[in-house]
Amino acid sequence: MKVTIAARPGLASLHLGASDADNSPSAFADFSNPQSFQNAEIAQVSVKLLFLTLNLIGVNGSAAVEIANNDPTILTFNSTDIASKTIKNASTKNLTQSLTTSLVNNLSLSVSALGLGLDVTALLGTVKPAVVALLNGVTAPVDELVYNVLGALGVRVGEADVRVMGATCGRSVLVQ
Incomplete structure (x- = not known):
């Protein structure tokens, strides 16, 4: 008997933007409902002339950033590992690479x-692949170091x- 698990550990998942829960602290603390995010104001350049405000340039944006392994770590448990409840671990290796890749993408x-x-x-979108490739060339050695x-x-x-904790072979089991 053998069980194979693809573990993808991570350190953080961050969203930069305006949240639907910005005006409701209790909604932000409610982990039973997923948060949704949209663009937030990043910069605004305007000119005020007497009683008139002229908006020249405005920049809105958002991003989702993740610090996690790019690829899963394969952990294989044989029957002896399962019976003795052996703990195997995987740790995050792609700290800067996953951060920059997810930020750009x-x-x-x-x-x-x-x-x-x-x-x-x-x-x-047309320049993202080139930027990601360039950043990966720089961040991969940093991550390894x-x-x-x-x-x-x-x-x-x-x-x-x-x-x-256990494995059953040979018959179908419904797990809740």
Whole structure:
């Protein structure tokens, strides 16, 4: 008997933007309902002339950022591991690479100039693959260095401990 688990540990998942719960602290603390986010005002340039305000440029945006392994760590438990309730672990290795990749891939920006809106998210979509490839070339060695230095010090970041409590082979079982 063998059980294989694809563990994808992480350190954080962050959303930069305006939340539906911004005006309700109790809604923000309610973890039973998922939060939704939309673009928030990042910058606003306006000119005030006497009683008239002229909005020149406005920038709105949002992003979802994740610090987690890019690929799952495969943990295999044999029957001896399952019977002895052996704990296997996986830790986060892609700290900066996952951060920059998710930031670029999940970035949404819109610019308004003199009241005319321009959604630049689609335009950014054409350059995102090149930017991600460039950043991955820089961040992968940084991640490896940080992971190895922390490992030498006995420190692991974003670690998941996994244990298989039991396994049944040969018949279907409905699990709740």
